Amino acid sequence: MAKDYLKEKVVKKKSASVVGWLLALLVLIFAIMIGRFALSGSINMFSGMPDSDDAYKIAKQFIIPTTLSKNVDFSDSEYKFAKKSDSVYVIKSFYTSKFDSGETSKTNFTITLKYNGGAGAKTSNWTLLNLDQDN
Incomplete structure (x- = not known):
């Protein structure tokens, strides 16, 4: 027992x-x-790495403060996207600015962004490496 x-x-x-x-x-x-x-x-x-649409949305947020016009239309369907090593994204596209005087201006841009991790939709998780704009 x-x-x-x-x-x-x-x-x-x-x-x-x-x-x-x-x-x-x-x-x-x-x-x-x-x-x-x-x-x-x-x-x-x-969540994994952000896709091209996420990177393009962030790119627009970095570009808007650099424009001279408040009325900017981005070409959402015509952008080109490339992903390099080390979470670096390159986006080529254009936007059209409409000024108060009625003039419009098309600007081509190439932006290089580095994704630092975290939520892909937050701009604080990205670093702007390069921005080239041509009228």
């Missing part, structure tokens, strides 16, 4: 140890998720 009691005690201790490790693992996973959310603003753990 004493042996049965000792065997039960060993089994209970072993199962309690397994439950303890599982709880520790769950706490670790939860802490990682909270940390990712705090750093990137997104809970998505498997």
Whole structure:
């Protein structure tokens, strides 16, 4: 009878140890998720690299402050996109500026951006490496 009691005690201790490790693992996973959310603003753990559309949207946000006109139309369907190594994106396209005087101006641009990680939709996660604009 004493042996049965000792065997039960060993089994209970072993199962309690397994439950303890599982709880520790769950706490670790939860802490990682909270940390990712705090750093990137997104809970998505498997977002991967931004695609061409994400990079083009960010490029527009970098270009708008450099224009002389408040009324700018980008050619969303006619841009060219290339991805280089080390998360560097190159985008070629154009935009049309409409001025108050009624004049319009077409400007071709080539922008080079570096993605630094995090949410691809946030401009703070990108670095402008180069911007060339030709009228």
